[in-house]
Amino acid sequence: MRSLIEEYVYARWLGAVLCADLNAADPLMVAVAERWVALTKPEETEEHRYALAAVKAAEKALERFAEDRKEGIYDGAMGRFFPRIVSEAEADLSNALRRASDFNGTVDLTLFDDYDALSEAWQAADGDLRRDLIRLAIDKVTVTRGQRRGAPFDGDVRCVITWAAPERND
Incomplete structure (x- = not known):
């Protein structure tokens, strides 16, 4: 059977x-x-998952900075650090997106x-x-x-x- x-x-x-x-x-x-x-290609698949996780983490960090700014955390003396922190977070996102795009090749089916x-x-x-x-x-x-x-x-x-x-x- x-x-x-x-x-x-x-x-x-x-x-x-x-x-x-x-x-x-x-x-x-x-x-x-x-x-x-x-x-x-199991190794590449795992690396791609890590790259996508890094993109999500970088996007959340930028979102958190925007929310913190909206709530006034970067008012006053802390305000001088905000542009640098945001610039670093944007660079992290850019690097994560570049790394993730390395895996967006075609699959031979x-x-x-x-x-x-x-x-x-x-x-x-x-x-x-x-x-x-x-x-x-x-x-x-x-x-x-x-x-x-x-x-x-x-x-x-x-x-x-x-x-x-x-x-x-x-």
């Missing part, structure tokens, strides 16, 4: 990946791209747009890599019991596939 489920899931995965539009920011392909980069290449990669993959490939586009597969013992397997009735969605970077 396991082989029937695996064949069904693979066929659905293959169909969904090949039908997704690479050029139209299809949510499934965005998720596949994010996960493909994480799978093939041509493998996922070519049936023959994708099928060949699947056939050449071992069990672990096949599971990794499936996880690029599928978050979860739920398989229910058959209606009766000995009934032929019907994946459309018994399998519920939860497709991958892009990560939210807010």
Whole structure:
């Protein structure tokens, strides 16, 4: 029974990946791209996350300075330090944005747009890599019991596939 489920899931995965539009920011392909980069370039993915966190921290620092100024913290004698502090915070933000932009290159997804290449990669993959490939586009597969013992397997009735969605970077 396991082989029937695996064949069904693979066929659905293959169909969904090949039908997704690479050029139209299809949510499934965005998720596949994010996960493909994480799978093939894990060090760069981690560095990119750190760079995005630095951007958010720098943006929050500038926002905090603006709120503090509005509340009068930089009135009087402290006011002379405000331009320097803001200038440093803006430089930090600029550097963080530059670092984050280093990771905004294109991701080569041509493998996922070519049936023959994708099928060949699947056939050449071992069990672990096949599971990794499936996880690029599928978050979860739920398989229910058959209606009766000995009934032929019907994946459309018994399998519920939860497709991958892009990560939210807010």
